[in-house]
Amino acid sequence: MSLELLIVQLLNGLQYGVLLFLLAAGLTLVFGIMNFVNLAHGSLYMMGAYFAAWAYNNSVFGIQGSFVFAAFVGIAGSLVLGIVIERVVLFTLYERDHLDQVLATFGLILVLNEVARFIWGPSSYYMEVPDKLSGTISLFGIAYPSYRFMIIAVGLLVALGTYLLIQKTRIGMLIRAGASNATMVGALGVNIKLLNTLLFGLGSALAGVAGLMAGPILSVQPGMGEPILIVTLVVIVTGGIGSIRGAFYAALIVGVIDTIGRVFLPIVLSSLVEKSLAQAAGPAIASMLIYLLMAVVLAFKPQGLFPVKHG
Amino acid sequence: MDKATNWSSPRFYVPAIVLLGLALLPVYSMVAGQPFYVTLFSRIMIFALAALGLNLILGYGGLVSFGHALYLGVGAYAVGILSFHGITNGWVHLAAALGIGIVTASLIGTIVLRTSGMTFIMITLAFAQMGYFFVVSLKAYGGDDGLTIDNRSSMVLFDLSNHTVLYYAILVCLAGVFLVFTRLIGSRFGMVLRGVKSNERRMLALGFPTFRYKLVGYVISAQVCVLAGFFLANLTKFASPSYMVWQVSGDLIVMAVLGGMGTLFGPVIGAILYLVVEEFLSSLNPGWFPKVEDVLNKHWLALMGLFVILMVLGFRKGLYGYLVEREQKKLEKRAQS
Numbered sequence: 001m002s003l004e005l006l007i008v009q010l011l012n013g014l015q016y017g018v019l020l021f022l023l024a025a026g027l028t029l030v031f032g033i034m035n036f037v038n039l040a041h042g043s044l045y046m047m048g049a050y051f052a053a054w055a056y057n058n059s060v061f062g063i064q065g066s067f068v069f070a071a072f073v074g075i076a077g078s079l080v081l082g083i084v085i086e087r088v089v090l091f092t093l094y095e096r097d098h099l100d101q102v103l104a105t106f107g108l109i110l111v112l113n114e115v116a117r118f119i120w121g122p123s124s125y126y127m128e129v130p131d132k133l134s135g136t137i138s139l140f141g142i143a144y145p146s147y148r149f150m151i152i153a154v155g156l157l158v159a160l161g162t163y164l165l166i167q168k169t170r171i172g173m174l175i176r177a178g179a180s181n182a183t184m185v186g187a188l189g190v191n192i193k194l195l196n197t198l199l200f201g202l203g204s205a206l207a208g209v210a211g212l213m214a215g216p217i218l219s220v221q222p223g224m225g226e227p228i229l230i231v232t233l234v235v236i237v238t239g240g241i242g243s244i245r246g247a248f249y250a251a252l253i254v255g256v257i258d259t260i261g262r263v264f265l266p267i268v269l270s271s272l273v274e275k276s277l278a279q280a281a282g283p284a285i286a287s288m289l290i291y292l293l294m295a296v297v298l299a300f301k302p303q304g305l306f307p308v309k310h311g
Numbered sequence: 312m313d314k315a316t317n318w319s320s321p322r323f324y325v326p327a328i329v330l331l332g333l334a335l336l337p338v339y340s341m342v343a344g345q346p347f348y349v350t351l352f353s354r355i356m357i358f359a360l361a362a363l364g365l366n367l368i369l370g371y372g373g374l375v376s377f378g379h380a381l382y383l384g385v386g387a388y389a390v391g392i393l394s395f396h397g398i399t400n401g402w403v404h405l406a407a408a409l410g411i412g413i414v415t416a417s418l419i420g421t422i423v424l425r426t427s428g429m430t431f432i433m434i435t436l437a438f439a440q441m442g443y444f445f446v447v448s449l450k451a452y453g454g455d456d457g458l459t460i461d462n463r464s465s466m467v468l469f470d471l472s473n474h475t476v477l478y479y480a481i482l483v484c485l486a487g488v489f490l491v492f493t494r495l496i497g498s499r500f501g502m503v504l505r506g507v508k509s510n511e512r513r514m515l516a517l518g519f520p521t522f523r524y525k526l527v528g529y530v531i532s533a534q535v536c537v538l539a540g541f542f543l544a545n546l547t548k549f550a551s552p553s554y555m556v557w558q559v560s561g562d563l564i565v566m567a568v569l570g571g572m573g574t575l576f577g578p579v580i581g582a583i584l585y586l587v588v589e590e591f592l593s594s595l596n597p598g599w600f601p602k603v604e605d606v607l608n609k610h611w612l613a614l615m616g617l618f619v620i621l622m623v624l625g626f627r628k629g630l631y632g633y634l635v636e637r638e639q640k641k642l643e644k645r646a647q648s
Binding site (some may be wrong): 031037089092093098099100102103104106107108109110111112113114115117118226230233234236237241283284287288291292294295298299302303304 | 369375377422425426428429430432433434436437438440441444445447448449557561564565568609610612613615616617618619620622623624
């Protein structure tokens, strides 16, 4: 267990955490402000990945193989798709209870997965890492893939941008005001419906960013959104539903614990107990680790680590 | 409600007709020479049983558990793992399944019931995922691939290896659980549970230890799902992690809502409808537009999704719930005039 391996795995965990944050930010905003549960968030992530991979692999407007253009298509595609879904189906559900929202978005997942399967086929759809980012960079003498490093950097930048947007701009102020009292904000003459749509679009675009960045390192396939959606739910519940800050810290904690656990838990266990037992139990416990974390957090703080205070 | 007027109420005749129909189905399938129906409806009744169990806390307790597939898995794996070790006695299987079920449900219930609303939905989902990853990592018992069960549980009095006997065993359990739940909902316990759904704070103020009531409700509802899992493993002779994936939990909720979740028999109707529609859509083949049908057969899940969305948007009461509500309105009108 060398220090170098530990640092590389920490960075991997950070990279996973950043992806989780991009998804969690949209989900927690939509939940915190519109009181809406969107299980189809993972499908927007999947569609973002598909859009980007498609634009990267095919010639669109004569442009092919440009990562920047693919990123643009991925983000714009998931943004538009998110807004369309919100306007067509979801806005009627804001006043309903959580059960209806869960069911309708559960139905949406089934539909979107089949749409992806219909258009792009059932097998994995690959997107290569762009040439310029396919090498490694040296961090304090440790070689680390530059693409993964880019994910961390972009993710942190987007996190900073979201923070500034929410805390420092007029739109952000309205969003925060809407979270505390939507009716009052509406009464003051703000178009709360438009605000909701914008917010939903923002969340979808963030999911699209996560999807397009995950595309080259994971395989793009129908149903790729659900596993990460469930981990994202763990993140926002652990962090405290509705809290961006909570989502950020919880995403990093979950990302690092999951990655480190999968790598080191079997090693640590085998030094403590018999080898055969450790080999059997290690991966089992490692894959359950984040759920255990969540259970422990909720057992002591049912509101999550950073509960939102509405006053 | 007055006992004498009960007969013409959908609350009475719908369950009676459905259960009678289910009881006669094997006869029909024998006459029609379609043994496939017995297996199909065995599966449907198993899910009806599970949805019935879930509905106890979902429809009457207002607790949206997105993780009841976990308990299907507990039941199925109890059969699978014991059979794997050469223990074939079905009563032992059942006792082990329910025993493990009561322990896990109590432990998990104690934690998840500390939360409410959205958090409750998500934490139940997380626990089900935990169970899923746990069985996937059990490499000795098949892991990802699942565990084949050589023979069905041998119950001393019943020969479950016979499809028809298994069918009737499931039917008897379904009807039994339904009757027990009918009494349970009308009892003091059921009243408290329903009170918690409409206003928990008021129930607390009235001095009810609501947590205990919710926990007992949660455990009972989980145990019914464990029973369903026991039958599922016996029907398919297979215990698979796929019984515990989160979509199954979602399916169970859809079934409960589809039939009418504030009603007792609704989930059974919902399960029948959902699985029959599923069967229909996945093998749709009237031969009108071969190309369209080919696409639909491949992508029937999309239609299933649309079906769920439309149902939530437009038909919230559920099928059976609609009948029951219509009757209630009629009664109210009569009372007014």
